[in-house]
Amino acid sequence: MFFATTVSIPAELARRSPLSERVAAGLVVLRRRALGVATAVAAGLALAGVAVTPAAALIEIDINQGVVEPMPIALPDFGGDPAMGRQIVEVIANDLRSSGLFSPLDQAAFIDRAVDASSTPNFANWRAINAQALVTGTITPEGGNLRADFRLWDVFAGEQMIGQSLTTSAENWRRLAHKIADVVYERLTGEKGYFDTRIVFVSESGTKDKRIKRLAIMDQDGANMRALTNGDSLVLTPRFSPSSQRITYMSYGGGTPQVYLLDIGTGQRVKLGDFPNMSFSPRFSPDGSKVVMSLQEDGNANIFAMDIATKQMSRLTNSASIDTGPSYSPDGSQIVFESDRGGTQQLYVMSAGGGGATRISFGPGRYSTPVWSPRGDLIAFTRQSQGKFSIGVMKPDGTGERILTEGFHNEGPTWAPNGRVLMFFRESGGGGGPSLFTVDLTGRNERRIETSGFASDPAWSPPLP
Structure with a gap:
């Protein structure tokens, strides 16, 4: 303090x-x-x-x-x-x-x-x-x-x-x-700094066929790392609340993958709903009052929003496809998500209340993991094409697409609070595991974040109070 x-x-x-x-x-x-x-x-x-x-x-x-x-x-x-x-x-x-x-x-x-x-x-x-x-x-x-x-x-x-x-x-x-x-x-x-922030991520250890995955948290520069879960169940896609020190993430703790909330300060963990099938890809709304996620049913996955206080659910998509990876615009009025409704994995934008969606990705290959910039001017994504995984950005209408970095396997971008730097994870192939990297919007300033073990699925916190 x-x-x-x-x-x-x-x-x-x-x-x-x-x-x-x-x-x-x-x-x-x-x-x-x-x-x-x-x-x-x-x-x-x-x-x-x-x-x-x-x-x-x-x-x-x-x-x-x-x-x-x-x-x-x-x-x-x-x-x-x-x-x-x-x-x-x-x-x-x-x-x-x-x-x-x-x-x-x-x-x-x-x-x-x-x-x-x-x-x-x-x-x-x-x-x-x-x-x-x-x-x-x-x-x-x-x-x-x-x-x-x-x-x-x-x-x-x-x-x-x-x-x-x-x-x-x-x-x-x-x-x-x-x-x-x-x-x-x-x-x-003239921009807000982003150094007094933290990263929540998946800390990985063990061999590739027996990998243990724990939630962990650290300063944005890799210091002060500590585990948040004990590794007794697989965890994926942690995301920070923009308004409190809470994390939402997916866990296989009960056999069926479900979405959980974790209070970083108290360590209290609660399951966000009790769904018969898999729930995954959670992310908070800009005010922290809702979590948007995908629910699996009948072989498809659609997007729902849950009010955290009331547990009331709102269905946002209704398609015979896989709709997932939702991310709100910073003003809360729109959601970008990935879907194979057009035959391949692409990015779409719709109103935050659901309804019709507009495709915005038209480059070569498949697009996934979209996340809206805190500034509202760009959407970051992962693109898979010709055997490479790229991290890029585009405007919310799909124009101005730029690839910032590419490699054997790059995935999962997350924005710094000022919308100028992205963090992502990379696997270089061979027998190793993933590591965390940052790249700025020029694409020229790429840096590895040192961690004590393998690391994936980073999520950047808002500025600390």
Whole structure:
């Protein structure tokens, strides 16, 4: 839990972020843009006695020739508690680097080694090593808590962009680092950060013919992993609630696959309905009040929505086919799903209340696992064609399809909360198992997420409170 946050930048300046929604449509270039800003910050920084002037330069993200130029950013170790300050800076640097938008500079190149976070930096020394942004900070132990006072500087303009103070319990130090990275990311790009989030996934162990699958949860960077189930039954397709710390997933615990709800905090598990046949592919509505899923009957599968509070069911499709993999649009008005009603596995969009559906996928091969972006502008999917599995995106009307990555077996995309990065799982063939990867919307920044064993079926959490 975070006890205090002090923000030292006015709302009118924060609204001047130049990031455009065009980032979702193509490749990204970072460039700097000067904005004349004369307003001094009225609110004081948590660092006593420091006068704050808002920064005059921001990053603009634009689509341009397919060249990605990460921004050089300097992250000297935070002062105060040197060991903890070093650990926190390492996490911040890894977060920013993983986005593909920032290039943390090697500390060996720093001219200034001992950086006083309460003073204005010598900007000439940071310009000399090509740093465009600089983060300074101090970590102060306070009983069982940690306080981080940090400042983001625009090196080119020689001005502070933002300063904050965050306080939390000492064991929460990694979250503290993720939150600082989120602040830096948002101030420089205008997008919400996604580093203080978690991933629920299926942790796999054992041989391929005797695989044990448990639900597990970890930080988005792979740290702090812990099991949520004991592996006594097969589990698949976990999904986070957007409004609470609950997960819905499919389990074979009772013999017939059924959909369950799990409270992460209490560990309480309940079966969502008692259906005679298989229920699968659950996903929450945007407000967390419903779960949409597929129910099998007479050899077919149709899509239903259940009100969690009342357990009332609403049938959304009624076809002699397999309709599954439903995902709501972020405004809750539509659902995308996969169906073989046209003879092959394709993607369709319908009203959230059911009724007629419109096919949106027309590329080569079969389409599955659709999931709507939190921004509402794109739908991610898995496409199988010519012996390869690809992760791609398209607009909700089916136009603008782009493949981001492909391989022997890629599947199961899930969106970061800001709609800029996807996580998925990949099997490379041979005798191994699946691993988790991220790829951004450029398709050029692909990274493996290290886990202690095999991992599949990831689902990204909303930002943590």
